[in-house]
Amino acid sequence: MAQENLNPTAPADDHDEARRTFLKQTSVLTALALTPGPVVQAAAAQWDEKVAAAFEKVPLKLDINGKKYRLQVEPRTTLLDLLREQLHLTGTKKGCDYGQCGACTVHVDGQRVNSCLTLAVMQDGRKVTTIEGLAEGDKLHPMQEAFIKHDGFQCGYCTPGQIMSAVACIREGHANSEGEIREYMSGNICRCGAYPNIVAAIQEVKNGGQKV
Amino acid sequence: MHNLDAAGHVRGESQYLDDIPVQRGTLHAAVYGSPLAHGKLLSLNLEAARRAPGVVRILTAQDIPGENQIGGIVPDEELLAGSHVHFQGMPVALVLAETEPQARAAVKLITADIEPLPIITDPREAQAKGELIVPPRTFRLGDPAAAWAECAHIIEGTAENGGQEHLYIETQGAYAYPTDGGGVRVHSSTQGPTAVQRHTARVLGTGMHKVEIDVTRLGGGFGGKEDQATTWGALAALGAFVTKKPVKLVLGRHDDLRMTGKRHPYTSDFKLGLSADLKLLAYEVTFYQNAGAAADLSPAVLERTLFHACNTYFIPNVRATAYSCRTHLPPNTAFRGFGGPQGMFVIESAIAKAADELGVLAWEIQRRNLLQDGQVFPYGQRVEDCNAELSWQAADQKFELKKWQAEVDAFNQQSPVRKRGLAVMPICFGISFTKTAMNQARALVHIYTDGSVGVSTGAVEMGQGVNTKMIQVAARTLGISPKRVRLETTNTTRVANTSPSAASATADLNGKAVEMACRELRTRLLRHAAEDLKMNYEGLEIQDEQVLAAGKPAETNWEKLVSTAYWKRVNLSENAHYATPDLWFDQTQEKGHPFAYHVYGTALVQATVDAMRGTYDVDAVRLVHDFGQSFTPGIDRGQIEGGLVQGLGWMTMEELIYNQDGRLLSNALSTYKVPDLYSVPKVLDVEFLETPGHPNAILRAKAVGEPPLMYGLGAYFAIRNAVRAFRPDVRPEFSAPFTPEKVLLNLYAARESAAAPAASQASGAEASVRN
Numbered sequence: 001m002a003q004e005n006l007n008p009t010a011p012a013d014d015h016d017e018a019r020r021t022f023l024k025q026t027s028v029l030t031a032l033a034l035t036p037g038p039v040v041q042a043a044a045a046q047w048d049e050k051v052a053a054a055f056e057k058v059p060l061k062l063d064i065n066g067k068k069y070r071l072q073v074e075p076r077t078t079l080l081d082l083l084r085e086q087l088h089l090t091g092t093k094k095g096c097d098y099g100q101c102g103a104c105t106v107h108v109d110g111q112r113v114n115s116c117l118t119l120a121v122m123q124d125g126r127k128v129t130t131i132e133g134l135a136e137g138d139k140l141h142p143m144q145e146a147f148i149k150h151d152g153f154q155c156g157y158c159t160p161g162q163i164m165s166a167v168a169c170i171r172e173g174h175a176n177s178e179g180e181i182r183e184y185m186s187g188n189i190c191r192c193g194a195y196p197n198i199v200a201a202i203q204e205v206k207n208g209g210q211k212v
Numbered sequence: 213m214h215n216l217d218a219a220g221h222v223r224g225e226s227q228y229l230d231d232i233p234v235q236r237g238t239l240h241a242a243v244y245g246s247p248l249a250h251g252k253l254l255s256l257n258l259e260a261a262r263r264a265p266g267v268v269r270i271l272t273a274q275d276i277p278g279e280n281q282i283g284g285i286v287p288d289e290e291l292l293a294g295s296h297v298h299f300q301g302m303p304v305a306l307v308l309a310e311t312e313p314q315a316r317a318a319v320k321l322i323t324a325d326i327e328p329l330p331i332i333t334d335p336r337e338a339q340a341k342g343e344l345i346v347p348p349r350t351f352r353l354g355d356p357a358a359a360w361a362e363c364a365h366i367i368e369g370t371a372e373n374g375g376q377e378h379l380y381i382e383t384q385g386a387y388a389y390p391t392d393g394g395g396v397r398v399h400s401s402t403q404g405p406t407a408v409q410r411h412t413a414r415v416l417g418t419g420m421h422k423v424e425i426d427v428t429r430l431g432g433g434f435g436g437k438e439d440q441a442t443t444w445g446a447l448a449a450l451g452a453f454v455t456k457k458p459v460k461l462v463l464g465r466h467d468d469l470r471m472t473g474k475r476h477p478y479t480s481d482f483k484l485g486l487s488a489d490l491k492l493l494a495y496e497v498t499f500y501q502n503a504g505a506a507a508d509l510s511p512a513v514l515e516r517t518l519f520h521a522c523n524t525y526f527i528p529n530v531r532a533t534a535y536s537c538r539t540h541l542p543p544n545t546a547f548r549g550f551g552g553p554q555g556m557f558v559i560e561s562a563i564a565k566a567a568d569e570l571g572v573l574a575w576e577i578q579r580r581n582l583l584q585d586g587q588v589f590p591y592g593q594r595v596e597d598c599n600a601e602l603s604w605q606a607a608d609q610k611f612e613l614k615k616w617q618a619e620v621d622a623f624n625q626q627s628p629v630r631k632r633g634l635a636v637m638p639i640c641f642g643i644s645f646t647k648t649a650m651n652q653a654r655a656l657v658h659i660y661t662d663g664s665v666g667v668s669t670g671a672v673e674m675g676q677g678v679n680t681k682m683i684q685v686a687a688r689t690l691g692i693s694p695k696r697v698r699l700e701t702t703n704t705t706r707v708a709n710t711s712p713s714a715a716s717a718t719a720d721l722n723g724k725a726v727e728m729a730c731r732e733l734r735t736r737l738l739r740h741a742a743e744d745l746k747m748n749y750e751g752l753e754i755q756d757e758q759v760l761a762a763g764k765p766a767e768t769n770w771e772k773l774v775s776t777a778y779w780k781r782v783n784l785s786e787n788a789h790y791a792t793p794d795l796w797f798d799q800t801q802e803k804g805h806p807f808a809y810h811v812y813g814t815a816l817v818q819a820t821v822d823a824m825r826g827t828y829d830v831d832a833v834r835l836v837h838d839f840g841q842s843f844t845p846g847i848d849r850g851q852i853e854g855g856l857v858q859g860l861g862w863m864t865m866e867e868l869i870y871n872q873d874g875r876l877l878s879n880a881l882s883t884y885k886v887p888d889l890y891s892v893p894k895v896l897d898v899e900f901l902e903t904p905g906h907p908n909a910i911l912r913a914k915a916v917g918e919p920p921l922m923y924g925l926g927a928y929f930a931i932r933n934a935v936r937a938f939r940p941d942v943r944p945e946f947s948a949p950f951t952p953e954k955v956l957l958n959l960y961a962a963r964e965s966a967a968a969p970a971a972s973q974a975s976g977a978e979a980s981v982r983n
Contacts (some may be wrong), residue, residue, distance in 0.1 A: 089224075091224020091225065093382070095382070098881070101881060131223065132224050132225075134223075144223065147222045153215075153221050154215075156221035156431070157382045157431025157432060158381050159221045160224040178894075182889040185889050188888075189886060189888060191381050191432050192675045193855070193857030193858060195857065195891075196892055
């Protein structure tokens with residue numbers, strides 16, 4: 001299961017140039033360099049390169065869906081972008097990128113988080129589960145089964161986030177009543193309005209007593 | 213039967229536009245939108261952006277090889293601003309870079325020198341200045357001018373509704389590739405593939421045959437991707453065409469919110485005349501539609517407002533006029549209901565106001581005026597197969613309206629601070645594109661030699677379950693298992709000249725075409741069987757994949773039948789065309805038969821207002837809906853619940869705010885609130901009204917996409933009734949959404965004088981008549 005996967009992330013390099021320039025533009029010495037003078041400018045340029053190099057990539061170890069990754073990521077990369085753009089795990093959706101819709105919900109060490117609001121480097125050494133890691137092979141997770149049974153979606157775009165949130169909701173012990181489900185699922189927006197069916201699916205799993 | 217996309221959705225495997233694996237060499241695009249709502253574009257400073265890391269090319273209006281024009285109904289919308297900008301966020305330049313962050317960073321380095329011009333955001337101001345998108349239109353029935361003299365009561369007033377952001381969770385986007393022979397292929401998140409194709413071809417100065425549009429599915433559309441997907445599809449295609457590289461353009465949420473149009477805000481004036489026994493006798497209404505800066509679909513939306521101006525009531529004398537007013541907001545566009553809800557809100561407001569003034573319950577007026585067979589709509593179509601009374605009576609019977617009203621009244625008697633309101637919301641919605649020519653569809657069906665079946669249509673799956681319905685239709689018609697049938701992507705090279713997936717008509721139009729194609733294939737196969745097995749063709753059928761002769765199993769089944777037919781050189785593919793029969797409309801007279809049929813229903817809505825805080829709950833919505841003969845009840849029920857929730861949102865919490873500069877202030881989910889789990893009424897009953905359906909409906913299952921949205925209007929009036937239970941002297945203005953802030957302002961409105969509240973409590977008989 002635990003397969004060592006060494007830096008499977010070529011696309012990460014795409015950001016290098018932008019990163020370098022950004023750091024150059026924002027370093028303290030660049031501000032100094034606004035004062036004219038060739039000597040100061042040259043010194044600033046040297047320092048900028050060093051600052052940029054130091055911050056370009058950060059090593060990161062993650063366990064994602066039971067698979068171990070050693071990665072090099074830019075510090076500003078969100079967990080969502082790491083999953084989608086570098087690891088091509090596109091089941092986790094980007095709805096707003098501001099933590100306001102819940103479509104990007106994943107589990108980190110069993111806790112649900114908005115992956116757009118957390119930087120990948122903050123999760124070093126942790127265990128991440130995405131929608132792709134919920135089923136065990138062909139055997140769907142009970143929550144996935146329940147969402148199918150109750151039509152807990154329409155367009156399906158918010159569904160991965162809803163399901164990840166729903167699983168955590170039960171694990172947290174926050175699915176004991178319809179009211180509690182409403183409260184603890186209110187961060188996941190479904191614009192199609194499949195809410196009644198989502199609640200029904202969660203209640204079924206909760207009442208079914210299966211291990212989630 | 214469950215939605216056939218279910219397995220992919222719950223595993224996160226369903227592919228949406230942004231999930232398509234990126235091709236080698238792909239450039240990523242970002243759009244520079246106008247910082248001003250109106251002005252003359254003097255110059256663009258692109259130098260800093262050009263030098264930014266990763267930037268490959270920046271395209272402006274000058275780079276467009278064809279015509280810089282994407283207006284569908286009226287050619288008044290440039291793809292990229294040329295000499296003028298007309299709304300904040302109007303695309304001005306397209307940055308192409310190696311990565312998406314690079315493209316977005318470079319956009320921030322662009323500046324524009326724009327000479328400001330006067331900004332109009334108010335539709336009445338636009339109308340007064342003659343800024344109209346198209347000439348005004350008027351629907352007439354009877355003679356209202358003469359009828360006023362017969363009216364015992366005449367009620368006048370104004371009603372306003374806000375816009376509504378679609379907030380599809382998947383933002384707008386497109387991914388375009390150059391193809392052999394100078395063409396372009398575009399994956400587009402659009403409800404209207406042909407619209408994207410047509411305008412892209414126009415922009416590129418090439419034939420439509422060189423532009424291929426492919427749509428797998430949308431992460432929500434709701435009308436927002438009917439016309440407004442075109443901009444992004446055409447921009448990505450332009451980038452691919454010019455650079456000869458794949459170009460991907462996906463809008464970030466904030467860009468999507470500020471650059472795309474919404475549901476139209478309206479402000480309207482009404483005058484309603486009633487007889488002494490509460491019959492509606494005359495209605496005059498003037499609609500001012502805030503169209504935004506370009507026509508987009510506004511003229512068609514305007515038309516549907518006129519068609520639905522009387523909702524489900526018969527009024528013998530009507531004059532309804534509508535102005536499509538040009539302002540400097542993003543071009544407003546289709547949104548589930550397409551102008552219908554705006555029209556209905558005004559007549560319901562007029563009835564509520566009449567109820568206030570006459571001291572009766574609004575539903576006493578509503579129920580006396582429901583449409584009946586043999587009457588005529590203001591647009592000349594006769595009322596047939598009318599279920600207005602039927603659905604009202606069914607709702608009354610099942611949910612005991614009078615008893616419920618008595619309970620609400622009793623609650624209000626004993627509850628000093630929490631007040632309840634009950635409202636009835638009956639609906640009547642016409643099904644068909646009001647542009648008659650658009651009521652056509654095609655289907656291409658292939659039976660493969662192993663017996664599996666591929667179906668292509670012009671329908672776009674966006675959560676409404678149309679793919680599942682198409683598969684059902686094909687499987688039923690062919691007599692085989694749905695498991696054998698695959699619904700292909702919507703692609704303009706397989707099914708051409710499609711109408712958008714809109715107007716609730718997608719399943720009907722495309723389903724009928726699928727049904728026709730499959731019938732033809734079935735006939736062909738059974739003729740082959742008759743010949744091959746030397747049987748009588750009459751009495752042959754296919755059921756559960758078995759060929760039956762006069763009801764008894766014959767010597768062949770589906771797989772054998774298909775295989776032997778192939779070897780006998782029987783054509784196993786069929787392309788069918790369907791056009792809804794008997795539709796016509798004469799715009800010079802504003803009369804005709806524009807709708808294939810109408811959908812009816814009645815909802816009872818209860819709200820409870822906390823009179824200390826102004827907050828409220830929509831406690832219960834119990835409704836009876838005319839589904840006809842639903843063959844996908846799970847999906848159809850979901851459409852009712854989802855449409856209702858969107859309607860509740862529009863009427864209660866979704867408040868779009870633009871400032872005087874035309875800048876969107878409610879530009880995030882933190883400032884624009886959409887319904888969450890709390891917004892769903894605790895009690896939500898959806899009862900199926902048993903009706904024979906309609907022959908123009910697919911398998912007699914009536915269209916279900918848009919009609920339920922209008923049940924949400926009931927929430928507005930339920931809340932209003934609750935407010936009036938606390939303050940009988942207050943008559944809240946008709947201004948949707950009814951946010952808690954507005955509720956609070958009404959609850960604690962200044963008391964006019966000691967005499968005023970007393971007058972408002974006068975009974976119907978004593979009510980003063982205004983003229």
